[in-house]
Amino acid sequence: MSDWTKLITADDPIEAGFLRGLLESAGIAVQVRSMELWTAAVEIYFSEGARPSIWVRKRDLEGARRVLERRDEHGEGAPWTCPDCGERLEAQFTSCWQCGRVREGGG
Numbered sequence: 001m002s003d004w005t006k007l008i009t010a011d012d013p014i015e016a017g018f019l020r021g022l023l024e025s026a027g028i029a030v031q032v033r034s035m036e037l038w039t040a041a042v043e044i045y046f047s048e049g050a051r052p053s054i055w056v057r058k059r060d061l062e063g064a065r066r067v068l069e070r071r072d073e074h075g076e077g078a079p080w081t082c083p084d085c086g087e088r089l090e091a092q093f094t095s096c097w098q099c100g101r102v103r104e105g106g107g
Contacts, residue, residue, distance in 0.1 A: 004031060004055045007064050016052035018092065019068075023056065025094040025102075026067045031055040 007023075010016035013035060020030045035052050056064045080103060081088050082096040095102045 003057050005058050005061055007054045007056050010052045013052055019054050023064055028056055028060045028064050
């Protein structure tokens, strides 16, 4: 029996990547499945089985749901400035693209 369970289906690979980063920044292991079917999904009008899906370990399911609920309740938050290099970053980024510093408070 698999230790993984499906959490959510993303609309596209960009959203899948965002959700993966959001969950991983909260310490939750993630698998993104069906990415290879994305091209076909465009052809068949976003069939549920052809869109990327986010899977988490069963033991992390409730925590992952809470992370997504907080995102929905609070939105992306405010832009932030990296305290190490001064780079200005949009709210959705949990680490600085310039120097790699992780955002305090996990975003």
